[in-house]
Amino acid sequence: MTKSAIIKPDPKLDLVLERVIDVPRELVWRAWTTPELLRPWFCPKPWETVDCEIDLRPGGIFRTIMRSPEGQEFPNTGCYLEVTPNERLIWTDAMLPGYRPAPEAFFTAVLALEPTAAGGTRYVATAIHRDEAGRKKHEEMGFHGGWGMVVDQLVDYIKKEM
Amino acid sequence: MTKSAIIKPDPKLDLVLERVIDVPRELVWRAWTTPELLRPWFCPKPWETVDCEIDLRPGGIFRTIMRSPEGQEFPNTGCYLEVTPNERLIWTDAMLPGYRPAPEAFFTAVLALEPTAAGGTRYVATAIHRDEAGRKKHEEMGFHGGWGMVVDQLVDYIKKEM
Numbered sequence: 001m002t003k004s005a006i007i008k009p010d011p012k013l014d015l016v017l018e019r020v021i022d023v024p025r026e027l028v029w030r031a032w033t034t035p036e037l038l039r040p041w042f043c044p045k046p047w048e049t050v051d052c053e054i055d056l057r058p059g060g061i062f063r064t065i066m067r068s069p070e071g072q073e074f075p076n077t078g079c080y081l082e083v084t085p086n087e088r089l090i091w092t093d094a095m096l097p098g099y100r101p102a103p104e105a106f107f108t109a110v111l112a113l114e115p116t117a118a119g120g121t122r123y124v125a126t127a128i129h130r131d132e133a134g135r136k137k138h139e140e141m142g143f144h145g146g147w148g149m150v151v152d153q154l155v156d157y158i159k160k161e162m
Numbered sequence: 163m164t165k166s167a168i169i170k171p172d173p174k175l176d177l178v179l180e181r182v183i184d185v186p187r188e189l190v191w192r193a194w195t196t197p198e199l200l201r202p203w204f205c206p207k208p209w210e211t212v213d214c215e216i217d218l219r220p221g222g223i224f225r226t227i228m229r230s231p232e233g234q235e236f237p238n239t240g241c242y243l244e245v246t247p248n249e250r251l252i253w254t255d256a257m258l259p260g261y262r263p264a265p266e267a268f269f270t271a272v273l274a275l276e277p278t279a280a281g282g283t284r285y286v287a288t289a290i291h292r293d294e295a296g297r298k299k300h301e302e303m304g305f306h307g308g309w310g311m312v313v314d315q316l317v318d319y320i321k322k323e324m
Contacts, residue, residue: 101292
């Protein structure tokens with residue numbers, strides 16, 4: 001493999017959540033890439049993540065099923081594009097496992113992790129959309145609140161359980 | 163980067179062209195990844211490739227413009243997914259550079275090169291489609307004849323010019 005992809009978010013099309021959290025990035029990485037460590041915090045409560053499948057390599061599956069408080073299930077299947085341990089994880093719903101183009105595409109997600117001097121993590125999550133309509137829809141679905149709540153849940157989980 | 167993607171063509175959805183050619187794979191790789199070495203052979207004559215842009219890294223642009231004998235131009239922009247020098251090149255039109263989901267997706271292409279005992283190359287090109295309709299459309303567009311003719315043009319070009 002050669003150089004990594006250059007990711008340049010476009011404010012018209014993309015959404016970025018940046019946080020500094022007081023847990024080490026190695027634990028954040030493990031929680032994002034291990035099904036049983038991901039399920040407890042991955043969607044904003046009272047929603048639940050009831051299933052998760054991970055094949056941690058470019059082209060490998062990333063599949064989750066979220067369940068609403070009313071019991072409705074929302075499956076999501078995509079694949080990883082870049083897996084750089086403890087640094088950067090990129091996946092998309094525009095492609096199914098094995099790089100097969102998906103029937104519908106909503107966004108590509110980039111999770112970038114950097115260590116802070118204090119032993120914590122600079123956590124940057126970027127959602128890359130096809131167009132402005134995609135960005136607006138994601139904003140209306142509550143990107144900032146939802147992804148922000150998920151970071152809080154992730155940090156709580158790491159401190160209590162890992 | 164971790165392990166490479168597992169590519170498993172599905173005969174219902176995908177198309178595969180396999181050839182053994184008598185040129186070394188290092189030259190095939192260079193011809194596929196260098197714009198000025200790609201343009202002369204990349205589309206079946208009398209069509210021409212009038213422009214080509216390559217940023218050879220995962221997420222980097224692969225853009226071509228083909229021109230029909232009548233002068234109509236057909237631009238195509240996608241991005242690379244895997245770049246393993248002399249071995250495997252994967253790109254898709256399902257994503258634009260920087261992994262942005264594309265407005266339309268047709269296929270992902272996998273070019274796999276292996277050296278033969280005689281110093282030639284086992285050349286396998288696989289087109290991975292979203293669905294059966296995509297595979298049929300590509301077949302009707304002349305996948306086997308077209309991609310086959312392109313291999314002949316590539317081999318001629320390498321022997322005469324490289």
